[in-house]
Ligand SMILES: Nc1nc2c(c(=O)[nH]1)N[C@H]1C(S)=C(S)[C@@H](COP(=O)(O)O)O[C@H]1N2
């Protein structure tokens with residue numbers, strides 16, 4: 323009891339301190355972020371498949387449970403020997419402080435919330451062990467019991483008040499949301515998808531922002547007001563460039579539909595979305611900076627220290643890789659990288675699509691590794707040709723004509739053909755919807771005269787160069803899944 327309350331009070335003080343210091347590093351965030359940076363890829367994939375995009379809530383909850391459980395043990399030990407319980411508190415605090423110190427976005431004060439949390443917990447633990455001593459020796463002493471209960475109530479109330487205060491002073495979030503709402507950005511000529519791109523029965527060709535998948539390592543979403551945003555382009559360049567948000571808006575703006583895909587997408591998975599991005603073409607900026615002939619990459623960095631390594635040619639070959647500030651006509655949602663992120667058609671997000679972008683270094687692949695490379699993922703990540711069946715889903719269908727439909731993608735190469743087969747039979751050509759560009763997914767549909775029974779549907783795509791999709795199954799690591807999306811359908 324004392325241990326649990328000490329821990330909760332510590333965590334509450336930690337989050338208030340983080341709020342006042344303007345750092346995202348509450349003790350839970352510090353531990354969680356360090357955990358995310360070190361988690362093996364298989365565990366990350368498992369977490370995504372269990373919790374989907376709620377994996378971060380699950381992690382936060384998990385950390386609180388573990389901390390409170392350890393603190394409970396500490397509390398029990400502290401009843402007899404204060405130092406034994408204190409040792410556990412000190413160890414937990416040490417872990418959180420160390421975790422905060424290793425984070426890029428913690429600044430000089432990032433460790434303070436964790437340290438203050440630890441000190442608070444130690445003091446409260448001490449108070450409890452003092453109050454408990456007389457109770458242990460004289461169990462019937464009403465005065466000691468009252469003292470103990472008063473202390474418990476006081477600490478519980480204090481923690482709740484502190485937690486509330488923490489929410490209020492964590493006002494950075496509200497300020498950034500407000501700045502985002504007030505932002506006036508150049509509007510795309512139209513938000514409507516190009517004519518003919520939507521196939522009957524398929525998912526919406528344009529993914530609404532609220533439905534767009536979110537993948538990142540940010541346990542606490544970086545909050546950057548546009549007025550505070552600055553981008554430095556440096557490294558192997560003739561002229562370093564520094565850019566404010568206003569500078570960015572003064573440049574020519576492009577609006578472009580691009581389908582973003584995560585390398586962790588399993589065959590048939592939904593870690594893919596298509597949006598109209600507005601921003602500034604990166605090529606022009608890079609050419610102004612003048613990359614050295616020996617450079618072959620950029621390392622882009624997020625406010626929170628995430629990095630991606632992108633081949634320089636993909637940024638200069640005219641495919642309109644961009645610094646995007648808007649998504650489907652809205653300022654980037656904060657979770658999708660507000661105020662500025664990178665979008666590169668044809669590359670998986672982990673090697674290109676840095677959100678909360680603050681720094682671009684022109685460099686060489688033999689000089690650095692992007693965030694995911696030492697964690698078992700390839701340095702290079704071109705998106706693989708792939709296709710997915712969206713309908714019919716898992717539901718039972720009536721015999722007779724059934725619409726089979728879905729999407730196929732091979733960004734910056736293009737999809738030229740989609741075929742479907744039933745029960746391993748002949749491949750049948752599906753009807754393709756209009757191709758908006760080679761940088762977006764392409765929808766398809768096929769009408770199946772479905773007989774009663776249980777059947778297996780499969781889809782395969784062919785790219786614009788005539789290469790068929792790789793049929794053998796491979797997992798997402800190290801450079802993207804392959805295999806045919808296979809769906810069982812009950813008819814009858
Ligand atoms: N700062 C930052 N940017 C990031 C990541 C990240 O972890 N941190 N993840 C990348 C990955 S793996 C993908 S797939 C895309 C996902 O972008 P979205 O969340 O907007 O869909 O963002 C990329 N940009």
Ligand SMILES: [Mo]
Nearest residue numbers: 584585671672
């Ligand atoms: Mo990703």
